[in-house]
Amino acid sequence: MKDFIDAFILGIVEGLTEFLPISSTGHLILAGDLLGFRAPGRDVFYVAIQTGAMLSVVWEYRARFFRVDPQLWRNLAVAFMPAVVLGLSLGGFIKAHLFKPVPVALAFIVGGAIILWVERKERNVKVESTQAMTALDALKVGFAQCFALIPGTSRSGATIIGGMLFGLSRRAATEFSFFLAVPTLIAAGAYDAWKNRALFSSADLGMWAVGLVMSFISAFLVIRWLIRYVATHDFRWFAWYRIAFGIVVLATAYFGWVEWTID
Numbered sequence: 001m002k003d004f005i006d007a008f009i010l011g012i013v014e015g016l017t018e019f020l021p022i023s024s025t026g027h028l029i030l031a032g033d034l035l036g037f038r039a040p041g042r043d044v045f046y047v048a049i050q051t052g053a054m055l056s057v058v059w060e061y062r063a064r065f066f067r068v069d070p071q072l073w074r075n076l077a078v079a080f081m082p083a084v085v086l087g088l089s090l091g092g093f094i095k096a097h098l099f100k101p102v103p104v105a106l107a108f109i110v111g112g113a114i115i116l117w118v119e120r121k122e123r124n125v126k127v128e129s130t131q132a133m134t135a136l137d138a139l140k141v142g143f144a145q146c147f148a149l150i151p152g153t154s155r156s157g158a159t160i161i162g163g164m165l166f167g168l169s170r171r172a173a174t175e176f177s178f179f180l181a182v183p184t185l186i187a188a189g190a191y192d193a194w195k196n197r198a199l200f201s202s203a204d205l206g207m208w209a210v211g212l213v214m215s216f217i218s219a220f221l222v223i224r225w226l227i228r229y230v231a232t233h234d235f236r237w238f239a240w241y242r243i244a245f246g247i248v249v250l251a252t253a254y255f256g257w258v259e260w261t262i263d
Helices: 002-017 024-035 042-048 050-060 070-097 101-120 135-149 155-165 170-195 202-230 236-255
Strands: none
Touching: 002 024, 002 042, 002 050, 002 202, 024 042, 024 101, 024 155, 042 050, 042 170, 042 202, 050 170, 050 202, 070 135, 070 170, 101 155, 101 236, 135 155, 135 170, 155 170, 170 202
């Protein structure tokens, strides 16, 4: 029963954080650590429940995904490739050394500082909508997404802030980040599931289903809210949240207030 409750909570955490620039993986690692979540294939579970968040994007933008849109699919393919190459090359090292609370907390702080810098920087918007993006625009966002291989960095944060730096409007960068989540999360989930298939048990299906459903519901609500939010707001509040959260984790670890599983 505890695993089901943990899966319920972690599914909500995943959905709420996947498309905000605050790192869903970082929150899952920290939340799972606090909950004492020790289910077999824990790290695979963290990746797999992102599928629920991805499906919420497909549903919200089904009009674009289910019609023939060669430009969108070309741009997604181009943007997707850099992370594939680096992920396959460095994935083992990253999981072994960076899927831990302290590295995640440091990534939170650094990422927050970068968001503040970008928001204060004068930018020249060249691309107002995702329909106006070229393959080169997509490739630049794809390289930005590579930074999200570091847990705590935030895939959405890297792609949105990177897109803005490269001349995309705030709305275009946010929407393209949503779209790019689909191939990225499908590939990550499928690869991890196949590589760790020996860890799967039919007894865990219910737990996984709970995590996926809660991830879908909470992510769907966030997507609708975020598109309205970026129309009139910047991301400074998210940056300060990242910095404060990272400092809290480091402080609790240093003073021993929370027993983080730090190697």
